[in-house]
Amino acid sequence: MTLPYNFSPGPAMLPPEVLDQVRADLPEWHWHGVGQGASVMEVSHRGKAFEALIGEAEQDLRDLLSIPANYRVIFMQGGAWGQFAAVPMNLLRAGETADYLVSGGWSKSAVGEASKFGAVNVLASSENDGYTRVPARNEWKSTWTENGAAAPVQPGVQSPSYIYACSNETVYGNEIHSLPRNLPAPLVIDASSHFLSRPMDVSACGLIYAGAQKNIGPAGVTIIIVRDDLLDRAPKNIPSVFHYKHMADNRSLFNTPPVFAIYVTALTLKWIKAQGGLAAMERRAIARSSMLYDALDASRLFKAPVAKADRSRMNVVFDSGDADIDAAFVKFCDERGLKSLKGHRVRGGMRASLYNAMPVAGVEALVAAVREFEALRA
Ligand SMILES: Cc1ncc(COP(=O)(O)O)c(C=O)c1O
Structure with missing residues (x-):
C-alpha cells in the first residue's frame, strides 16, 4: 500500500484485497x-x-x-x-x-x-x-x-x-x-x-x-x-x-x-x-492510534482534547486552537497524499480516521507530517 492514504471518517477506505476482488468480480460474479x-x-x-x-x-x-x-x-x-x-x-x-x-x-x-x-x-x-x-x-x-x-x-x-x-x-x-x-x-x-x-x-x-x-x-x-x-x-x-x-x-x-x-x-x-479476526484488528487499532496520540501529546502545536481514558482508537481528533493553522495543516497533508483530514464541520480542527483497513505506514506518514509541519513553523 502506498500513498495516498485516505483518512476519511466514512464512507472510508476498504482493504485493497477486497477492492481487488470486487474489481475481478465486476464483469461476472x-x-x-x-x-x-x-x-x-x-x-x-x-x-x-x-x-x-x-x-x-x-x-x-x-x-x-x-x-x-x-x-x-x-x-x-x-x-x-x-x-x-x-x-x-x-x-x-x-x-x-x-x-x-x-x-x-x-x-x-x-x-x-x-x-x-x-x-x-x-x-x-x-x-x-x-x-x-x-x-x-x-x-x-x-x-x-x-x-x-x-x-x-x-x-x-x-x-x-x-x-x-x-x-x-x-x-x-x-x-x-x-x-x-x-x-x-x-x-x-x-x-x-x-x-x-x-x-x-x-x-x-x-x-x-x-x-x-x-x-x-x-x-x-x-x-x-x-x-x-x-x-x-x-x-x-x-x-x-x-x-x-x-x-x-x-x-x-x-x-x-x-x-x-x-x-x-x-x-x-x-x-x-x-487477518486473524478481531484480536488482530484490535492489536492494529491500538498500535495505530497510540502512535498518533503519542505524537500529538509530544507536539507543541497540536492538542488531542479527548480525555486519555476515553480516546477513540478509530477517530483521532486534534487541533491547534487556530483555524488558520488547522486549514494550513490540512492543505499541507493533502499535498503529501494524506487525504480527508479536515474535522467535521461542527467540530473543526482535524480528524484522522484509522479504521481496520488503514496500514500502520499511513499513520507513520501522518506522524512525520505533524513533525515536519511543526518544524517549519518553529
Ligand atoms: C456513530 C454514528 N452513528 C450514526 C451515524 C449516522 O449514519 P448514517 O449517515 O449512515 O445514517 C454515523 C455517521 O457517520 C456515525 O458515525
Missing part, C-alpha cells in the same frame, strides 16, 4: 469459483448464490463476534439514522422511558429521533465539555436506584425500556472502552464507527447496530444484532422494513436488500477473518 453469468448487482437476491452469500456473511459475523445462539442478525437499509428511529419504534414501551447516554453528536441526534416516539430520559451528557469525554456512571441521572443488578425503579418513576449509548462518537473522537453492566434494562449500542475493530461482548447488550461504511463495507447496509426475546416487543403498526422480528424471520430478504453493499461487506468479513 464468481461465488466460490462458480461464475454467475452476471455481476452481483444483476442477479436475483432470491437466487441460490445470493442466499448462500448472505448466510455465509451472517455466519462469518457470528464467528468473529462469538454471537450467542439467542441473538439474531439482520441486514437492513436506512443507515444508522434509520436505527435512531427503528430502536424506539421496536423497543420503547408505552408508559416507560428510553434512557440515553449522550457523549457526542450522534447520541444527541438519536435522542432527537427517539423523542418522536415516546419519553426520553437523558442519563448524562458531556456536551458542556465539548464531548471531550464520556460521562461517568456516577453522573447518570438514573430513573432506577444504582445499587447493583436489576435495582428496583423508585416508586412513581417510569422504568426504562432500554438504555442507549454510542460506543464510538465519530465526530468528537471518544470511545466507550468498557460497556456498562448491571443495568435494569437491555443495553442498545450504536457501534457504527468502531464495529469489528475489537472484540465485543455481545451478551452484555440487548441490541447492537452498525452502519457498514466505516469498518466493514460500503454505505447502504446496516447490521443489527438483537437478542431474540426483544423481537416480540414491537407494535404491529410499524413499517415492515424496520420491524426487527419481521426482517429477522425473513432472513433479511423480505424486500430487495442492498445486494452490492452486502456482497462487499461479506468479502470484508472474510478479509478480517483471514
